[in-house]
Amino acid sequence: MRTAVTTPATQQAPAPARSRRGLTAAEAVRQLAEYGRNEVAAARTVPLYARVLTQLRDALILVLLGAVVLTLAIGDHADAVVIALVIVVNTAVGVAQEVRADNAVAALSALSAPNARVLRDFAPGEVPAAEVVPGDVLILGEGDIVAADAELGEAAALLVDESMLTGESVPVDKVPGARLSAGTVVARGRGVATVTATGAASALGRIAAQLDAKREPTPLQRRLGALGRVLAAVTLGLCLVVFGLGLVRGVPVATMAVTAISLAVAAVPESLPAVVTLALALGARRMADRHALVRRLPAVETLGSVTVLATDKTGTLTEGRMVVQHVWTPRCTFDFYGVGYEPEGDIRIEGKRPTSDELDFARELLTVTALCNDAGLRPPQDSADKNLWTAVGDPMEAALLAAAAKAGCADRARLVRERPRTDESPFDSMRQRMSTLHTTPSGQVLVCLKGAPEAVLQTTVLADTTDLLRGARQEATLLAAQGYRVLAVASGTRDDLPRHPAEAESGLRLLGLVAISDPPKPHATATLAACRAAGVTPVLITGDHPATARAIAKRVGLLHGDHAQEHVVTGPDVAAGRVADLTAVRVFARTTPQQKLAIVEAWRSRGEITAMTGDGVNDGPALRQADIGVAMGRRGTEVARQAADLVLTDDELATVVAAVEEGRRVYDNIRRFLVYGLAGGTAEILVMLAGPLLGLTLPLRAGQILWINLLTHGLTGVAMGAEPVVPGAMHRPPRPPGQQILGDGAWHRMLFLATVVAASSLGAGVVARHWGLPWQSVLFLALLATQLGVVLGLRTRLLTRQNLFLPLSVLASVLLAGAALYIPFLRSVLETEPLGWAGVGLAAVAAVTGCAAARLSRAVLRTPPRR
Secondary structure, rough: OOOOOOOOOOOOOOOOOOOOOOOOOOOHHHHHHHHOOOOOOOOOOOHHHHHHHHHHOHHHHHHHHHHHHHHHHOHHHHHHHHHHHHHHHHHHHHHHHHHHHHHHHHHHHOOOOEEEEEEEOOOOEEEEHHHHOOEEOOOOOOOOOOOOEEEEEEEEEEEEOOOHHHOOOOOOEOOOOOOOOOEEEEEEEEEEEEEEHHHOOOOOHHHHHHHHOOOOHHHHHHHHHHHHHHHHHHHHHHHHHHHHHHHHHOHHHHHHHHHHHHHHHHHHHOHHHHHHHHHHHHHHHHHOOOOOOEEEOHHHHHHOOOOOEOHHHHHEOOOOOOEEEEEEEOOOOEEEEEEOOOOOEEEEEEEEEHHHHHHHHHHHHHHHHHHHHOOOEOOOOOOOOEEEEOOOOOOHHHHHHHHHHHHHHOOOOHHHHHHOOOEEEEEOOOOOEEEEEEEEEOOOOEEEEEEEEHHHHHHHHOOOOOHHHHHHHHHHHHHHOOOOEEEEEEEEOOOOOOOOOHHOOOOOEEEEEEEOOOOOOOOOOHHHHHHHHOOOOOEOOOOOOOOHHHHHHHHHHOOOOOOOOHHHEEHHHHHHHOOHHHHHHOOOEOHHHHHHHHHOOOOOOOOEEEEEOOOHHHHHHHHHHEEEEEOOOOOOOHHHHHHHHHEEEOHHHHHHHHHHHHHHHHHHHHHHHHHHHHHHHHHHHHHHOOOHHHOOOOOOOHHHHHHHHHHHHHHHHHHOOOOOOOOOHOOOOOOOOOOOOOOOOOOHHHHHHHHHHHHHHHHHHHHHHHHOHHHHHHHHHHHHHHHHHHHHHHOOOOOOOOOOOOHHHHHHHHHHHHHHHHHHHHHHOOOOOHHHHHHHHHHHHHHHHHHHHHHHHHHHHOOOOOO
């Protein structure tokens, strides 16, 4: 549920002792006025101007804004327009992506309970869930979403799915007097409950209230912010040095002022924001194609920084659907294979296909479970279902129907026609079993019974031998220890119909046991293995039972060995302070939302970059607290989606691993551009400092520096943001969280390349001066060409058809460089002279030198990865 409510989260109405008449319309109006609408606080809409200001507060954008002022001050309106255009494009792309992602999430979102059935004025009726008030009497049936916190007054075989709140994968049996929470779903049965709390005072509202924490900057934003501040200070200092040296040499103040300001603009990689934005936007688009919706652009890169992946269980590591996996009979044990509730799959006995006679034992058992069953299977309704069958009613009973279909049992409709149900004794928490009576074609009464092993494997129920019952109990204990939900199944025949079905629950024959679980997704193990190969530590945090959590963790490879018990920590252990180091644990069970927050914060306090996946309301606070929150789009709650930075539209954890790879690609491209851009800017400053010492009085004019900057940091620089992923990106550890963006050898490479670019360019200028060529134009072309050679040399694969935009942009820059030398208008503006083959040849040699130096820096100046 979403919208705003002013009622304090602590305000709660007492449960009134009302009759079945419910509230009157007048009472409902008064309650609504007193307690407010049944809505949790909605995320505040961010106005457009606030989004724009957020983009403009970026440190490098502020540097560019200063550059615009400086270029306007020296009268260079053309460059001012170019830099301003970079700022506008960067801001527009960032804002557009945020708005588009928010709109997509809004389309995915749905109210927790759009309508509710209540008693008003003695009569049942439907009202919007937002108008449910304390004191309302809710009428609940199968499939209904509980609209508000309530106290159960009446219940008939009521099972409630609380996985969105607790992470518990199995529906919970509810009896009169039990508490129901807003947002939970009725899986089976019927109930009548009195509303006790709505809106912000409900369980849903209390969890949503924990999502108000302000978002912190992402690792990339922090690193670029620090870099921007360093660049601004260093550039200012160097330009003051150049300005001072020029005055010492007697160069006019006006000339040196223009040159120093031009250097300030040239030294700053003004296309960096555009490169970052383009790289992130391309990453977001690629991730959208792979079923990951990015809500905030920086989240793309943050995934590449992730060192810890905290994942929930139900629906993330597991299918989120109950499946029969084993059937034990006194004769043999069957292993069932298949996906979800799909009524097709394979059956094996110790890896071999069973014979028809062997399969008859499983068919007999599953036929009984299909008759003693109130659920149904719904086939795929449309393409959005991706051919997924869904459960109607109790998920465990639906799993039994799917298993019966896999075993080749008769269709349920046919079974019901041939053996119609005449009476039943429904499941309840006291008896822990369910029995149904059916009339057979021969006129006898068939008794079908299923239930918890401890309630069925008794001599008062079964007529089997003591040895058989002992063996069945041992098998049930073994399966339960492996995290399965175990049902015992029995049947028998009677000549006459008993007065009450419970009277038929004796003298039955044990057919066997059924082991049901929410199995891991097919690719879960491989996905977690890929995480570990990439240096990302996976951690399981679930609200489910410890045995279930341990079983799933062992099956997907999170836990190893026979002593896995000591590695599973429960929420009560965390609350009691019995865990000295939360980061030493890999599996948590029975956790509350607050404990999930504590676990995430423990990792973050160590400096780790955390990603948290989740789909339930209980995951919302941790999703917001993590460096990056990842929500499930299909089965996830709105609270989870609103708290997340990334929404998986296919609910597949493997998509997170793909997103990590995309994040690393983005970060690598940003670092590559920084090495290239800062090397070029530093080389220009070195040329201006060292040129006069070599007899080149004023190496370059202000316009020439800005033209070089435009061509090397313009299209060419932006094109670097689209470079493909580096081979082996997912077989290296994530960068250390505290590492600077130019750490890990990038500074060394940048200084090396700056020295080579400056030396090659100055060398071409000195030789040109010695040969009597227009040395300043040669130096201009050589400096530009050397940087273009560097950009090609920095590619992972020099000759590749991927990202053809880069070589095309280099070609365009070469043509524009030629235009500066041979088009009269540009020659007069930039004060250049046309060059002959000798001058062009010197620039070409410098370009080849730059390319070779870049390839050498990739091979030599690399810090080996650290594990």
